[in-house]
Amino acid sequence: MGFGSLNSGEMLIGLVLAALLGLIPANIAKKKGYSFGLWWLFGFLFFILALIIALVMKSKTAPGLQAVADVQATPPGMVKCPHCQSNIVPQAAVCPYCAEKTK
Numbered sequence: 001m002g003f004g005s006l007n008s009g010e011m012l013i014g015l016v017l018a019a020l021l022g023l024i025p026a027n028i029a030k031k032k033g034y035s036f037g038l039w040w041l042f043g044f045l046f047f048i049l050a051l052i053i054a055l056v057m058k059s060k061t062a063p064g065l066q067a068v069a070d071v072q073a074t075p076p077g078m079v080k081c082p083h084c085q086s087n088i089v090p091q092a093a094v095c096p097y098c099a100e101k102t103k
């Protein structure tokens with residue numbers, strides 16, 4: 001007795017929590033170039049499963065992002081080519097990537 005009334009509030013809290021948790025894999029999937037809405041639904045229904053798959057699945061946008069990250073990080077002792085932004089040694093008169101003069 002009281003089963004239905006007792007659980008309606010808890011059910012609602014559970015649903016809200018599941019909806020909020022679903023945002024986590026949805027955000028991860030969105031960053032990887034997948035549908036936010038579909039992954040939110042997936043996370044809402046199967047949070048742990050969606051989270052694991054979202055974390056391990058390959059990113060659609062990774063190659064581009066990786067290239068940008070590589071360009072942005074200039075290792076010590078290297079300079080950026082003013083033409084193509086590649087990391088080159090400061091002594092190089094000509095950029096080995098775009099063949100433009102660096103000075």
Ligand SMILES: [Zn+2]
Pocket residue numbers: 081082083084085086095096097098099100
């Ligand atoms: Zn260059």
